[in-house]
Ligand SMILES: Nc1ncnc2c1ncn2[C@@H]1O[C@H](COP(=O)(O)OP(=O)(O)OC[C@H]2O[C@@H]([n+]3cccc(C(=O)O)c3)[C@H](O)[C@@H]2O)[C@@H](O)[C@H]1O
Ligand SMILES: Nc1ncnc2c1ncn2[C@@H]1O[C@H](COP(=O)(O)OP(=O)(O)OP(=O)(O)O)[C@@H](O)[C@H]1O
């Protein structure tokens with residue numbers, strides 16, 4: 511069916527309202543990073559629930575530009591918002607884990623501290639957002655798009671730990687199209703996608719391929735062999751993130 515962007519947005523907005531009604535919750539909360547995915551979700555939930563939508567900015571040793579862009583998103587869509595600084599909490603918890611592991615002789619040379627440090631940031635954000643959601647009886651919205659879900663490019667139980675994912679069916683290029691249509695600020699549209707989990711991180715550099723390629727593959731188009739193999743590997747290795755935890759058969 512060939513629907514316009516506006517029609518698809520209206521259907522998504524109706525779906526968001528239905529999810530709140532069905533779950534007997536009062537509203538929806540999302541983390542706003544300054545990136546395009548959360549910007550789009552903020553605009554969508556604000557349109558769906560003008561008085562019952564909340565954005566939370568959660569800096570965690572983040573680049574100040576992230577907060578600036580997040581505030582531009584808040585201003586542009588008019589969503590109610592709050593900020594909670596997580597850098598100190600992260601420092602305390604991470605250093606405590608690392609030093610305890612070191613003391614127990616568990617810190618071998620293979621320990622990937624950068625990744626566990628980064629994923630802890632995403633998981634602290636998740637815990638914080640749920641703390642607010644529990645208090646308000648709100649649902650937590652995720653921001654993953656179809657390309658991120660296909661490649662598993664998210665932290666399990668971090669930014670992946672959510673109740674609903676309104677943009678899960680959108681390719682990254684559709685995220686841009688919807689965001690532009692809704693009036694997401696230009697500086698947010700222009701930023702290279704980044705998890706912001708370490709200085710200079712970009713999604714495409716870390717994935718080793720581009721969103722264009724992932725989108726093309728999802729649309730059934732031919733892509734270069736090299737990119738197809740990378741995406742297949744990312745997809746295969748992240749299968750566990752897209753299902754419930756394994757359990758033994760009934761013995
Ligand atoms: N086969 C399997 N069955 C069940 N569980 C399995 C498993 N293999 C690993 N695991 C578990 O999964 C863990 C690894 O998964 P996970 O903890 O997610 O870690 P991982 O996938 O290694 O890292 C997360 C990736 O997502 C990126 N990211 C994170 C957050 C936001 C964004 C963004 O776009 O903004 C991107 C981040 O930069 C990094 O590349 C392992 O430590 C293990 O506990
Ligand atoms: N500083 C932050 N404050 C609040 N939420 C954050 C922050 N950083 C990350 N998040 C949450 O984690 C999600 C995953 O980040 P991700 O980078 O995939 O999305 P994005 O930043 O919205 O878009 P982009 O892919 O363009 O960077 C964000 O959409 C947001 O909900």
Ligand SMILES: [Mg+2]
Pocket residue numbers: 543544545546703704705706
């Ligand atoms: Mg980002």
